[in-house]
Amino acid sequence: MNSRKKINTITVSILNDQYTIKGDADVEHIEQVANYVDYKMKEFLLKNSTLPSKKLAVLTALNIADELFRLQKDYQEIIQLLDESPKKR
Amino acid sequence: MNSRKKINTITVSILNDQYTIKGDADVEHIEQVANYVDYKMKEFLLKNSTLPSKKLAVLTALNIADELFRLQKDYQEIIQLLDESPKKR
Numbered sequence: 001m002n003s004r005k006k007i008n009t010i011t012v013s014i015l016n017d018q019y020t021i022k023g024d025a026d027v028e029h030i031e032q033v034a035n036y037v038d039y040k041m042k043e044f045l046l047k048n049s050t051l052p053s054k055k056l057a058v059l060t061a062l063n064i065a066d067e068l069f070r071l072q073k074d075y076q077e078i079i080q081l082l083d084e085s086p087k088k089r
Numbered sequence: 090m091n092s093r094k095k096i097n098t099i100t101v102s103i104l105n106d107q108y109t110i111k112g113d114a115d116v117e118h119i120e121q122v123a124n125y126v127d128y129k130m131k132e133f134l135l136k137n138s139t140l141p142s143k144k145l146a147v148l149t150a151l152n153i154a155d156e157l158f159r160l161q162k163d164y165q166e167i168i169q170l171l172d173e174s175p176k177k178r
Contacts, residue, residue, distance in 0.1 A: 057146030
């Protein structure tokens with residue numbers, strides 16, 4: 001039996017450029033992620049249409065990393081609360 | 090009394106370029122986020138040194154968005170478990 005994970009390869013469009021993504025995530029997940037990055041980049045572009053696309057991409061990465069760090073904090077807080085709650089025996 | 094949030098402005102270095110970031114997050118958080126993006130971009134650069142820096146930044150944004158979506162899923166699962174657990178009265 002082949003136990004290796006299936007690698008999906010899909011081409012996504014980010015700000016009118018094509019990127020080929022490979023990963024073990026399902027196609028729907030990869031598309032969702034790509035659509036989110038595309039949406040965020042277009043949002044920055046609307047705010048500042050003269051921004052070079054490299055800078056736009058870095059600002060998008062920073063913005064998404066900010067969301068990730070905030071969610072990591074919330075997640076850790078919930079895990080800690082669960083750890084501290086009285087255990088059922 | 091001034092109830093408005095303090096806006097911090099700091100300059101961070103991402104792959105040897107300077108970016109000025111404004112936000113109500115504390116300086117330490119902004120620096121952590123910037124260091125993470127810088128680290129991820131350098132990681133992609135090590136894997137493929139010929140990649141143009143714009144593509145590098147988009148792939149970094151995609152990679153971090155992938156982490157965000159996975160954590161969002163885990164977070165929602167915990168919240169749902171907590172909602173479904175028997176309520177204490």
